[in-house]
Amino acid sequence: MLDDTEIPILLTRLQDKSPQVRAKACKALGKLGPKVLEFKGIVPSLLRCLEAEDWKLRAAACRALGDLSDGVLRYKGVVPALLSCLEDKHWKVRRAACLGLACIGHEVLKWTDLGSSVRPYAEVVQGFLRCLQDADRRVQAAACETLSGFGSIILEYKEVRECLLSCLQDEDSDIRRAACKALGKLGPSVLQYEGLVPSLLRCLEDKCRSVRRAACEALGELGPRVLEYGEVVPGLLRCLEDEDRSVYHAACTALGQLGPKVLENREVVAGLVKCLTECSKDGEWYASYVICEVLGKIDSEVLQSADVVPNLLRYAKDKDWHVRDAVCWALGQIGSGVMPYVDVVASLLGCLEDNDKRVRRIACDALSKLGPKISKNGFLKDSEVVPSLLRRLKDEYWCVRSIACEALGNLGSEVLRYPEVVPALLVGSKDKKREVRRRACLALCQLGSGVLQYENVLPSLLRCLEDKVIRSHVCGALGLLGLEVLQDEDVLSSLLRCFKDEDANVRDDACGALAEFGPEVLQYGELVSSLIQCIWDDDGDVRDTVEDVLDRFGVALVPGLLGCLKSEDWGLIAPACWALGRLGPRALRYEAVVPSLIRCLEDDKDRLVRDDVCDALGKLGPEVLKDADVLPNLVQCLKDEYKYTRRAACEALGRLGPEVLKNREVVPGLLRCLKEEEWVRTRQAACEALGQLGLGVLAYEEVVPSLVACLADKDWGLRRRACETLGKLGPAVLKDAGVVPGLVSCLGGGSWDVRLEACWALGELGEGVWSYPAAVAGLQRCLEDENLWVREAARKTIEKLGGKASFGG
DSSP, rough: OOGGHHHHHHHHHTTTTTTHHHHHHHHHHHHHGGGGGGGHHHHHHHHHHTOOOOOHHHHHHHEEEEEETTGGGGGGHHOOOOOOOTTSSSSSHHHHHHHHHHHHGGGGOOOOOSTSSSSSTTHHHHHHHHTEEETSSHHHHHHHHHHGOOOOGGGGHHHHHHHHHHHHHOOHHHHHHHHHHHHHHHHGGGGGSTHHHHHHHGGGOOOHEEEHHHHHHHHHHHOGGGSSSSTHHHHHHHHTSSSSHHHHHHHHHHHTTTTGGGGGGGHHHHHHOOOOOOHHHHTTTTHHHHHHHHHHOHHHHHHGGGGGHHHHHHHTTOOHHHHHHHHHHHHHGGGGTTTTTTTHHHHHHHHTOOHHHHHHHHHHHHHHHHHHHHTTTTTTTTTSHHHHHHTTTTTTTTTHHHHHHHHHHHHHOOOGTTHHHHHHHHHTTTOOHHHHHHHHHHHHHHOOOOGSTTTTHHHHHHHHHHHHHHHHHHHGGGGOOOGGGSSSHHHHHHHHHHHHOSSSSHHHHHHHHHHHOOOGGGGGGHHHHHHHHHOOOSSHHHHHHHHHHOOOGGGGGHHHHHHTOOOOOOHHHHHHHHHHHHGGGGGGSSTTTHHHHHHHHHHOOHHHHHHHHHHHHHHHHHHGSSSTTTHHHHHHTTSSSSSSHHHHHHHHHHHHHGGGGGGGTTTHHHHOOOOHHHHHHHHHHHHHHHHHGGGGGGGTTTHHHHHHHTTTOOOOOHHHHHHEEEEEEEEGGGSSSTTHHHHHHHHSOOHHHHHHHHHHHHHHHHHHGGGGGHHHHHHHHTTOSSHHHOOOOOOHHHHHHHHHSTTTT
16 A cells, blocks of 8 residues: 655656566556645656557556646646547547546636637547547447446537537447436436437447446436436336346436436336346345345335335245345334234244345444334234333444334333333443443433433432543433422532533533423423523534523523522523523513612613623513613613613614604604714614614604714615615605715615615605705716616616606606
């Protein structure tokens, strides 16, 4: 095995006098791949090899350059050298050049030396077209098959498509096969070009078996969209009856690749079942395996009409393990649809005792997938399901042990009728393989609170909670055991530690476990506090899980959140405020919510808490104004020393709506933030709030001039909000002569967001805007704006006002 230390030696050998030595060095460098490009001199040396007299050396150098991938394109001489090799006198060199260019990939198509008037990949394509018409058939076949290396962009060339069509009808079977393979590798992009798929379908009837096989494989690779051609399924069905085994292998695989829709066709299913029977008679294990895998994807509604399950069960004892494996897999994939067949469970139990570990593993997996249905349909009574799985817990193959644990868990609490189950799973929780330990613990939790009557269960779970490898999964499953498990102080302490674990997955699963426990878990104040603190977790997945838990518990969380507000730790108060805000008006069912928030606003000196309290009050809605202390405190926060608090107060007042105007200090406070604030985000919030408070703000003379001034601000976000606010205030703002000119100035240049809002605002101001010629001209310019949304906004504004005044005033 070569390594990086060999590269300098190989570089030296490229200078050797012997062509054989140099050719071997080329092959070795190609095997090392793109990393050899880090060494200077490699590519120039390979290019010199392309000029050697020995054809074997030239061919080896072509292949090596291809193996180095598109990194070789940094060297200008590579593509011209390979293109010249496409015309080499020896066919093997020409073929190697084809393969080399294709391995470099679609980036090679961008190379050109013919000027800007020529499509950038013209020279490479023309070189390949010459190879597709080469005198040597082997070169033609190589060029055809390797076309796919350039990707679907190569099909943009009409000459290439015509050449492919010609190759599909060539008298040489190798060329027809290569064309089929190329179309398959080019993928669904082939479907947009006429003629290619019909020609491919004709190849299904080819006299050469390798061509028929390649055509089947290509149709499968084209994916479900190829079903638009009605002849695809009938053609593949005919191939299921082909005398050549490789052809019906390929046809079976292709039908599976075409998606579930094709398996709704009863003829297809019947054909597959028939083929399965014939293959098993002939000892064709691979074909049987492929067919079983395809049958596993069938919709349960089609099962009975084609006798799929009985035919699958017939091969559960096939002499080849591959077939037995595939049968078990198919039964598991079909799922509940197999349950009406009484022999299914018996067949799977037989496979649990199979001599081959892979069959035992897949049989366990199938029983695991069928677990809930097995219990529901009463198969556990007087059956060997549980005893057989218990034997598999002692299997020599760890993967079998692991899935046997999972299967027992999926069978549910009914398995507890067998006293051996829990002790066996406890043994599994100590297994040397982590996956066995993990699934054994999960199975114990899935069996429910009934396992807690066994004295060793809790100590085992505690041990697993200390296991760094599996504790995340065990923590997440604890909720399945019910609240009873939290009565153990050690379990509760371990779960609380999981909320502060350094592993984000553990924290995530700890949060999720609370949801599994249900609303009753909220009586544990420490757990609620730990959950709330995770709202500010560094990991996004943890935060998402917390939000899901909050949504699931809803207002039942409020008492716990109110308890958090009494804490002296701002790291707990702040996320509790956020959680209350997320609950919205529903939280006001508890009368203590608003007074508790106000108390935090008045008493707490931490600026982060004031920020979140303001935010929560705004999100709780106008109902909070029934508390006389809310407005004065929010107005006071407009003067807060902390900019985030000032912004949050602006946003809260805006959300609470026009009712806040009963306090005469609200608008002056917002105007002060709008005009004097240094931080633009606060100014934006104040501007937006004025628009949310409605026409009542116009009672204050400074409002409109202040908004007009914002239209000229350097911050585009503030300009956009000023446009939006003026539009919301409507025609009444036209009393200020600066409004329309200010909006018109926003129609030109800058951010498209601003232009869009300015167009909308002018439409909201009414026909009075047409007395400003600049407004007409500005809207006309916007009809030709580079941005679609701006053009649409200008058009709608003109249409809106067109009935009141003719366009152009």
